[in-house]
Structures are given as C-alpha cells and as structure tokens.
Amino acid sequence: MPKIVDHEARRTELADAVGRVIARDGVNEVSIRSVAAEAGWSPGALRHYFTTRAELLAFACEQVIQRVTDRITELRHTGTIQQAVRDTLLETMPVDARRHTEATVAFAFLALGLSDPRLAEVQRTHFNGMYGLCLQLIESLDTEGLLTPRGPSAEILARRLHAVVDGLSIQRLAGHLTPESMITQLDAYLGEIIHGTDATR
Numbered sequence: 001m002p003k004i005v006d007h008e009a010r011r012t013e014l015a016d017a018v019g020r021v022i023a024r025d026g027v028n029e030v031s032i033r034s035v036a037a038e039a040g041w042s043p044g045a046l047r048h049y050f051t052t053r054a055e056l057l058a059f060a061c062e063q064v065i066q067r068v069t070d071r072i073t074e075l076r077h078t079g080t081i082q083q084a085v086r087d088t089l090l091e092t093m094p095v096d097a098r099r100h101t102e103a104t105v106a107f108a109f110l111a112l113g114l115s116d117p118r119l120a121e122v123q124r125t126h127f128n129g130m131y132g133l134c135l136q137l138i139e140s141l142d143t144e145g146l147l148t149p150r151g152p153s154a155e156i157l158a159r160r161l162h163a164v165v166d167g168l169s170i171q172r173l174a175g176h177l178t179p180e181s182m183i184t185q186l187d188a189y190l191g192e193i194i195h196g197t198d199a200t201r
Contacts, residue, residue: 007049010049011049011050011059012063013039014035014039014041014046014049014050014056014059014060015059015060015063016039016063017035017038017039018030018035018038018056018057018059018060018105019060019064019101019102019104019105020038020101021034021035021038022060022101022104022105022108023100023101023104023105027057027108027111027112030053030056030057031053032046032047032050032052032053032056035056054116054118054119055118057108057109057112057119057122058118058119058121058122060105061105061106061108061109061119061122061123061126062122062125064102064105064106065106065125065126065129067102068091068092068102069129071091072088072091072092072133075087075088075091081140081141081144081146082141082146082190082194084140085137085140085141085190085194086186086187086190088133088137089137089161089165089186090183090186092130092133092165092169093165093168093169093172093182093186094169094172094173094179094182095179095182095183096179100172100173103169103172103173104173106126107169107170107173109122109123109126110123130162130165130166131158131159131162134158134159134161134162134165135154135155135158137158137161138154138157138158138161139154141193141194142154145195146194146195147193147194147195148192148193148194148195149195151193157193161189161193164185164186164189165186168182168185168186169182
C-alpha cells in the first residue's frame with residue numbers, strides 16, 4: 001500500500017525549521033539549503049513545497065500568525081475583563097521561549113517587507129491583525145465602562161496600545177528588557193487606561 005504523505009504537516013515542519021534558523025542564526029541565514037538542513041531534508045525535496053526563499057518565509061510568518069490567533073481564540077477567561085485583556089496581549093509577546101521565537105519570525109518581516117512585495121503583504125496582515133485585536137480589546141473595556149472618562153477615542157487608544165505592545169516586544173527581542181520588566185511596563189500602561197483598576201487583578 002502506498003505511503004500517505006500529509007503535505008500540510010510537512011509544510012508546517014518546514015515552517016518550524018524556518019523559525020529555528022531565524023531564532024538561532026538570524027533571518028539573513030534563512031535559505032532553501034539552510035532550512036532543508038535544519039529539517040533534515042534535501043534541498044530538492046524542500047523545493048517540492050516552496051520554490052523560493054520568499055515563499056518559505058511568507059508561509060513561516062503566516063503559520064506564526066495562525067498559531068497565535070488559535071491560542072487567543074482558545075483562551076478561556078475566568079477572571080476579570082482586565083485580566084482577559086492582559087492575558088490576551090501576553091499571548092502575542094515574547095514572554096517565553098516559544099513566544100520569543102514566534103515574535104522573532106514576525107518582526108523579521110519589518111525589514112524584509114521593504115524590498116519584497118510578497119513579504120510586505122504578510123507584514124501588513126500581521127500589523128492589521130494586531131491592530132484589530134487591540135481595537136477589539138479596547139472596545140471590550142469601553143463596553144464595561146472601564147476606560148478613563150472623556151479620554152481618547154477607541155481607535156486612538158487601540159493604536160497606542162498596539163504601539164506599546166509592539167515597542168515592548170521589540171525591546172525584549174533586542175535584549176533591552178527582561179520578560180518580567182516587559183510585563184511590568186505593559187501592566188503600567190494598562191493601569192493608565194483602565195479606569196480605577198489594577199490590570200493585574
């Protein structure tokens with residue numbers, strides 16, 4: 001009986017290999033050959049799935065976006081809305097090894113997208129999705145009456161929250177913040193916009 005090959009699983013295996021190469025060696029070291037070696041494949045076998053480096057990188061980033069989205073969707077919150085907002089945002093930030101690798105892959109596209117339209121499209125998807133998440137969280141806080149009265153609009157607050165989350169994540173990836181200090185700064189910002197509450201409680 002012929003062996004049944006799960007092609008989607010094999011593509012995901014290659015995306016994981018891309019993440020490991022980026023996390024260990026940097027995005028400039030990603031190539032058909034380096035990723036094939038990381039996955040234990042031959043370059044020829046890899047090219048059956050991805051013919052160019054850009055295709056491989058784009059799929060790896062799309063996989064990261066999907067995994068984070070799935071985790072957020074599956075979160076089951078039992079505490080306050082403030083805790084739910086905090087926990088949701090932390091799923092997108094490099095607080096542990098897994099999320100550090102995911103953020104490294106996602107933010108690698110900041111530079112890559114400047115010279116490659118296909119990768120720029122993936123980067124826009126990442127940014128638009130993150131802004132949409134921030135807007136959804138801000139609107140949830142507004143519905144619960146937890147935003148500071150007479151403050152900025154939900155759209156402005158969402159843009160600011162997006163900037164804070166991305167800024168803290170980049171500083172963590174660059175080694176300027178520890179995971180603990182990054183979380184402390186996030187809590188401080190949430191405490192500023194959530195009226196009369198402690199975002200960690």
